[in-house]
Amino acid sequence: MGGHRPRGRGVTIEDVARAAGVSRQTVSNALNAPYRLKPETLDRVTTLIEEMGYRPDQSARSLRSGTRRIIAYTTPEDDPANPNPLMGGFLESLVAAAGEVGYRILLVRPRPGQDQTQAFDEVIAARTADGFLLSDVLRDDPRVVHLAERGFPFAAFGRTDAAQPQSWVDVDTVQAMLDLIGLLVARGHRKIAFLGSATGLPWMDDRLEGFRAGVRRFGLDASPTLEIAAPDDDPAEITETARRLLRGRRPSAVVAASDWLAMGLYAAARQEGLTVGTDLAVTGFNDLPITAFMQPALTTVRLPLRRIADALVSRLLQTIDDGVTPQAGLLLPGDLIVRDSIGG
Amino acid sequence: MGGHRPRGRGVTIEDVARAAGVSRQTVSNALNAPYRLKPETLDRVTTLIEEMGYRPDQSARSLRSGTRRIIAYTTPEDDPANPNPLMGGFLESLVAAAGEVGYRILLVRPRPGQDQTQAFDEVIAARTADGFLLSDVLRDDPRVVHLAERGFPFAAFGRTDAAQPQSWVDVDTVQAMLDLIGLLVARGHRKIAFLGSATGLPWMDDRLEGFRAGVRRFGLDASPTLEIAAPDDDPAEITETARRLLRGRRPSAVVAASDWLAMGLYAAARQEGLTVGTDLAVTGFNDLPITAFMQPALTTVRLPLRRIADALVSRLLQTIDDGVTPQAGLLLPGDLIVRDSIGG
DNA sequence: CTGAAAGCGCTAACAA
DNA sequence: TTGTTAGCGCTTTCAG
Numbered sequence: 001m002g003g004h005r006p007r008g009r010g011v012t013i014e015d016v017a018r019a020a021g022v023s024r025q026t027v028s029n030a031l032n033a034p035y036r037l038k039p040e041t042l043d044r045v046t047t048l049i050e051e052m053g054y055r056p057d058q059s060a061r062s063l064r065s066g067t068r069r070i071i072a073y074t075t076p077e078d079d080p081a082n083p084n085p086l087m088g089g090f091l092e093s094l095v096a097a098a099g100e101v102g103y104r105i106l107l108v109r110p111r112p113g114q115d116q117t118q119a120f121d122e123v124i125a126a127r128t129a130d131g132f133l134l135s136d137v138l139r140d141d142p143r144v145v146h147l148a149e150r151g152f153p154f155a156a157f158g159r160t161d162a163a164q165p166q167s168w169v170d171v172d173t174v175q176a177m178l179d180l181i182g183l184l185v186a187r188g189h190r191k192i193a194f195l196g197s198a199t200g201l202p203w204m205d206d207r208l209e210g211f212r213a214g215v216r217r218f219g220l221d222a223s224p225t226l227e228i229a230a231p232d233d234d235p236a237e238i239t240e241t242a243r244r245l246l247r248g249r250r251p252s253a254v255v256a257a258s259d260w261l262a263m264g265l266y267a268a269a270r271q272e273g274l275t276v277g278t279d280l281a282v283t284g285f286n287d288l289p290i291t292a293f294m295q296p297a298l299t300t301v302r303l304p305l306r307r308i309a310d311a312l313v314s315r316l317l318q319t320i321d322d323g324v325t326p327q328a329g330l331l332l333p334g335d336l337i338v339r340d341s342i343g344g
Numbered sequence: 345m346g347g348h349r350p351r352g353r354g355v356t357i358e359d360v361a362r363a364a365g366v367s368r369q370t371v372s373n374a375l376n377a378p379y380r381l382k383p384e385t386l387d388r389v390t391t392l393i394e395e396m397g398y399r400p401d402q403s404a405r406s407l408r409s410g411t412r413r414i415i416a417y418t419t420p421e422d423d424p425a426n427p428n429p430l431m432g433g434f435l436e437s438l439v440a441a442a443g444e445v446g447y448r449i450l451l452v453r454p455r456p457g458q459d460q461t462q463a464f465d466e467v468i469a470a471r472t473a474d475g476f477l478l479s480d481v482l483r484d485d486p487r488v489v490h491l492a493e494r495g496f497p498f499a500a501f502g503r504t505d506a507a508q509p510q511s512w513v514d515v516d517t518v519q520a521m522l523d524l525i526g527l528l529v530a531r532g533h534r535k536i537a538f539l540g541s542a543t544g545l546p547w548m549d550d551r552l553e554g555f556r557a558g559v560r561r562f563g564l565d566a567s568p569t570l571e572i573a574a575p576d577d578d579p580a581e582i583t584e585t586a587r588r589l590l591r592g593r594r595p596s597a598v599v600a601a602s603d604w605l606a607m608g609l610y611a612a613a614r615q616e617g618l619t620v621g622t623d624l625a626v627t628g629f630n631d632l633p634i635t636a637f638m639q640p641a642l643t644t645v646r647l648p649l650r651r652i653a654d655a656l657v658s659r660l661l662q663t664i665d666d667g668v669t670p671q672a673g674l675l676l677p678g679d680l681i682v683r684d685s686i687g688g
Numbered sequence: 689c690t691g692a693a694a695g696c697g698c699t700a701a702c703a704a
Numbered sequence: 705t706t707g708t709t710a711g712c713g714c715t716t717t718c719a720g
Contacts, residue, residue: 010469012713023691028715038689055469059412060713062403063696070450075439088431095419095451104472106414107439107449125354125399128448235636263637270639290634292579293607295614356697367707372699382705404697407712 011054020048031056062127071098071316072108072129074116074143076136086286086303090135090157093309101317105133117146124152131155131316139202140164153319155312158203159329167319168329169311173203176301176334177210177255178217180283183299183336184253185218187343189281192220193251195242195261197229207257207285214255229261238264239271246272246280253281253342259288262298262341281342287335296340304332355398364392375400406471415442415660416452416473418460418487420480430630430647434479434501437653445661449477461490468496475499475660483546484508497663499656502547503673511663512673513655517547520645520678521554521599522561524627527643527680528597529562531687533625536564537595539586539605541573551601551629558599573605582608583615590616590624597625597686603632606642606685625686631679640684648676 017024022045029036030045037045048054062068073094076084095105106129110119120143123129130153134143137158147154148165156168184192194211197204214220227245229238242264245254256262262284266276274280277296284291287302311330318324361368366389373380374389381389392398406412417438420428439449450473454463464487467473474497478487481502491498492509500512528536538555541548558564571589573582586608589598600606606628610620618624621640628635631646655674662668 010471010713013715014713024713025692025715026690029690032715036689041689053465053469055466056715057407057713058470058472059403059406060696061715063401063407063698064713064715066696068403075436077436084432087435088428091431091435091451092419092421095453099453099455102455105451107435107451109439109443111443111446121397122399125397126402127354128402260637263634267637267639288634290607290632293604293611295611354697357699358697368697369699369708370706373706376699380705385705400699401697404712405699407714408697408699410712 010057011052013054013056016045016048016052016054019052020045027054028056066127067320068127068130069103070106070129071103071131071133071313072123073105073133073135074108074119077109084136086288086305090305090309093305094133094313096306097309097313101313103130103313103317116143120146120152121150124150130320133157133312133316136201137168153316153325155316155319157308157312165325166329167315167326169308169315170329170331171203171303171308171334172331173206173334174210174213175331176285176336177207178214179336180255180299180301181211181214181218181220183338184255184281184283184342185220187281189253190220191249191251192253192255193245193249194226194255194257195229195245195265196226196257197233197238197261204257211255229264233260235264235267239267242268243271246274251280253283255283257285259284259286259291259298259300262291262300263294266294277340277343283342287337291339294341299339299342300337301334302337303334307332354401355396357398357400360389360392360396360398363396364389371398372400410471412471412474413447414450414473415447415475415477415657416467417449417477417479418452418463421453428480430632430649434649434653437649438477438657440650441653441657445657447474447657447661452476460487464490464496465494468494474664477501477656477660480545481512497660499660499663501652501656509669510673511659511670513652513659514673514675515547515647515652515678516675517550517678518554518557519675520629520680521551522558523680524599524643524645525555525558525562525564527682528599528625528627528686529564531625533597534564535593535595536597536599537589537593538570538599538601539573539589539609540570540601541577541582541605548601555599573608577604579608579611583611586612587615590618595624597627599627601629603628603630603635603642603644606635606644607638610638621684621687627686631681635683638685642685643683644681645678646681647678651676 013024013027016027027045030042034042098105108119108123110116132147132154134154135157137144137156137160139161141160144156144160144164154167159168159170196208227241229241238261246268254265256265262282265282269276269280276282284298284300287300291298291300315326357368357371360371371389374386378386442449452463452467454460476491476498478498479501481500481504483505485504488500488504488508498511503512503514540552571585573585582605590612598609600609606626609626613620613624620626628642628644631644635642635644659670
């Protein structure tokens with residue numbers, strides 16, 4: 001079995017202690033409780049640690065201290081050919097946010113023949129991570145239920161309903177929609193339609209709810225044109241649905257539940273001979289990078305991914321460190337990105 | 345420090361051993377070397393393990409065995425607002441490939457005030473992971489140099505030049521370009537231009553090299569129209585460059601170095617009154633999800649992310665387990681996705 | 689402020 | 705085939 005493992009080649013706390021002429025404990029303290037050391041001792045030990053390149057063995061430290069400094073993140077299973085375009089940016093934010101407080105992100109996914117619940121139990125029982133971060137959370141997400149039952153620390157991107165723990169952070173979608181509609185109303189639009197998609201995903205439902213709230217708030221046509229695209233994300237189907245929407249009551253503005261749907265709207269408008277930005281105002285949601293290439297540039301809502309990640313990590317750490325579980329979710333405002341698609 | 349850590353609450357190997365009336369070692373063997381146990385003992389112990397939900401503590405096992413079953417992946421730093429769109433899909437593939445052989449992916453990033461080299465050294469010294477996976481690798485990537493110096497196992501997505509270790513996997517870009525150009529030539533195109541971008545990134549250079557190889561191979565105009573977009577990814581600038589390209593020698597086909605650039609080409613064509621697919625053939629590279637919305641649909645090259653991930657993981661494991669470092673890189677073919685943008 | 693003792697939970701090596 | 709012994713490297717506890 002040999003293998004390449006350079007066992008015993010690393011510098012241990014013992015080595016540093018000997019070199020510094022102190023006990024192992026003093027070296028440990030230099031790292032974990034420096035205030036306990038006499039400044040000159042601290043200096044000497046710290047210098048030696050630096051010079052010798054000593055790093056406490058992660059496993060030994062974890063075994064002894066019970067803390068792993070690792071956060072498990074369960075990536076929602078995703079088709080590699082059609083990945084969630086926000087995934088990369090969100091993970092990026094997570095890594096940065098966790099890194100700043102000394103944690104790393106471990107990607108966890110059920111092993112073959114294992115369901116998500118079992119995968120979680122394995123991580124918990126094997127003490128692989130100190131807590132979980134979840135995304136794409138459903139209102140009554142089984143993962144949340146399970147972790148809450150186990151009493152294991154977690155935080156979720158996406159609100160859960162009242163019966164569930166409120167360890168979540170989410171975007172204030174309704175407010176963002178109100179802002180968007182307010183913007184359109186201010187520019188004189190009264191016939192505003194909504195293009196959604198029947199995915200049943202809660203965050204998509206929120207956008208519809210936000211639209212309805214806007215309709216009420218601004219006293220728009222009580223029965224606005226609502227159209228729902230097919231549940232799957234097939235571009236052709238979306239475009240077709242968008243065309244029907246445009247032909248129907250000829251809205252002057254359409255609020256799309258996502259940038260992806262907005263692209264279908266652009267295509268449909270072109271087919272109908274309408275010019276987005278002048279004949280038709282369009283808004284999206286998510287601010288995918290690709291929106292920059294849309295002509296005219298798309299007005300949309302950017303998710304504050306970094307702020308979400310920070311809040312998630314900070315909440316999770318509170319649970320891990322102090323056993324405090326948040327009593328209420330946290331709603332973060334989306335960033336309105338106003339561009340030309342709603343006209344000059 | 346109080347905290348929520350349910351210390352001692354876990355089932356240990358001792359508990360199982362007692363319950364089964366065997367020694368700890370026997371329980372350990374049931375998991376790690378089942379063939380050593382008498383079938384009935386194995387049965388009894390395994391059942392108990394199942395019932396009691398025993399999972400070996402990861403840290404303890406790692407400390408003793410020296411193996412972590414964790415692969416460190418260094419995410420290239422990425423602007424959350426404009427993330428690498430392939431990132432999500434690649435990570436997805438990595439997680440799946442590693443998961444199948446019992447490894448997990450740990451996202452590693454330099455801590456504030458730490459450079460990448462130091463971050464690597466920390467992971468190595470702290471024995472946090474068994475090996476590294478790198479992506480977006482440069483020809484003389486300092487990360488590769490560093491890991492090779494340290495003699496630490498790694499595998500890279502992206503070729504390194506001959507002076508460097510050849511522990512890499514890459515896409516056969518030149519071949520993919522030849523295929524693309526062959527396709528265009530077969531449809532009668534002779535004036536084929538290339539739209540690249542002056543990023544200096546090796547994979548972008550490869551695409552240009554592939555284009556030139558195609559020009560030679562098919563005996564096209566010896567001085568084809570080459571245009572290089574601005575180094576940054578600014579859409580407006582790309583579109584402007586694309587327009588100049590189209591105005592210049594009026595190519596009948598343009599090979600773009602990426603889907604992103606191809607989008608600029610679409611925009612430019614529209615502005616120039618050309619119809620992509622009939623007046624002008626266009627190809628891209630990467631097969632971003634968004635290409636599905638382009639009208640006409642874009643002909644492009646899909647990176648075999650899953651196969652790349654599999655190869656990367658398998659090579660890395662060989663290095664970890666047997667100390668074998670590959671003597672040569674592995675080139676994987678890209679998948680040609682032929683769609684309407686090159687005409688009927 | 690520093691040191692000594694103990695042991696986290698596991699598996700390698702050896703003994704029975 | 706199973707059990708015993710030892711110790712991975714660290715930090716917690718308690719003594720000096």
